[in-house]
Amino acid sequence: MTGTPLSRRTVVRGAILLGVGAATGGLSLARGNPALAAPTDVTTFAVDPPTIASCATWGARTPGSLSVISSNPDKILIHHTAGANSTDYSQAHAYALARSIQNSHMDGNGWSDSGQHFTISRGGYIMEGRHHSLSRLQAGSGMVVGAHCPGQNDKAIGIENEGTYTSATPPAALYDRLVQLCAYICDQYGIAPTRIYGHRDYYATACPGNVLYGMLPQLRADVADALDGGSTPPAFSTIIDNATPGRFTASENWLTSSYSSERYGADYRYANPAAVSDVAYFKADIPAEGNYRIDAWYPGIAGYNTATPYLILAKSGMQTVVVDQSTGGGTWRSLGTFTLTAGDKNVVGVSRWSGASGYVIADAIRITRV
Ligand SMILES: [Zn+2]
CATH class of the missing domain: 2.60.120.260 (Galactose-binding domain-like)
Structure with a gap:
């Protein structure tokens, strides 16, 4: 699932002090790779960034060893958690869900952290999954290798949607935030909205359920609309x-x-x-x-x-x-x-x-x- 080696990338967004070159990395995770130093420029978006609760915000455990790579993801994979369709739409429930998934992935599966990059609760709270997912997204460069779909973990951003959607329909609050999150991811990484897929497209699984899977054409269209929705400045x-x-x-x-x-x-x-x-x-x-x-x-x-x-x-x-x-x-x-x-x-x-x-x-x- 993990283990993709840190690769050098030719061009990255980021800023380091003039002259320090390869000698310094700005973040501990960027050790030896100045390409991943913390971005400092004001980076702007056509899509308003949604509120995303970081691992620290929802109380994540310290992860094991993670691999941050400098290549960008080229697609988004949609999952459902295959858990209960909770009617608790609170923030507290959302954060507890994130902790529960992390515990299950670390203690049950033996993974180093939550497998997915992001989680959305049925109440519409977006949360960071695996550590570094949020900072890399905000930078629009590089990604942490996930554990959500074999063969795609170093290429695809994985989003877990709370619930089971084999026959039920996701709540509007969840769907709306999913559109927003996907649009932001597409914008930041330059991913076409047509490259939003279901887990089952890349792995033998029922995930994300027939209903949510059937909504993917609509999701792609809604994300495309969101990306076009901003005011268009004069072309230059x-x-x-x-x-x-x-x-x-x-x-x-x-x-x-x-x-x-x-x-x-x-x-x-x-x-x-x-x-x-x-x-x-x-x-x-x-x-x-x-x-x-x-x-x-x-x-x-x-x-x-x-x-x-x-x-x-x-x-x-x-x-x-x-x-x-x-x-x-x-x-x-x-x-x-x-x-x-x-x-x-x-x-x-x-x-x-x-x-x-x-x-x-x-x-x-x-x-x-x-
Ligand atoms: Zn899945």
Whole structure:
């Protein structure tokens, strides 16, 4: 069920202090993997985050060993607990349910923690299941490996819905929160609502019951509606390449190469890492203050820098996102979503101040209003 090794990922959302590179992790769970350092930027959502009670809030036990991986889930699996259809819709009951599931999974099944990532009570309380599920969701990057469906535990977010839905219909309070939670998960991880499945789609089980399973097409449609429901800001997207006239500046220490076929455009710029202030800047004309997703393109080659600091000049101040440029190149990689102020200015920089060895690369940036 568990045991997927911690894998390195090329691009992650997160922020660490400039220059510390691979030497420091921000969280104990991120030890040795700066990619998982705590995000500090103001990340915004098209979908309002629902209230989710953390493990600490509902009184979880200390878990055993858990595996947090930096890859994102690609689907959601819907479960029912196959327990009683309680008519106690209180918060106290919901929290007791979460504790009961954890006890059963740890003591009965011998697992290290609750198997599922999230739990929803029949009264409509959403709770974190396995530790780290909530923090990773909020970051929109990485996940804790679950124990809710063999073969899917490192790919799917598992949601347990209180009750048995072989013939009964879930209460509206539960269903409404399920829509909200799924929409938030889809938004945070970039999962299409069409990728919401039932447990039985991936394992020989009756879960989540014929009735709830039969509601999945409606759930997908309702989640899609929720994702479309926000106000749509004016579309804005721009790509700045290192060769875009007047939009890229770098010192002569940044040399030009066309070596890797994964480059964006004709060439890219590269420099040796050094503890100097010598930033290559991408300039953009931001039309209005708002939220923008920023993607980076670089050629990923073994030997390039594993901890290249990208600097984002966000409204809240300079944010640093560290990217492993030794792999995963040749495509757009999200650096996250940031609040930017209006104006024609340097928005993204690539710093040479990396603790890791290998060339740092400045190739192309894409900024999209969200
Ligand atoms: Zn299930």
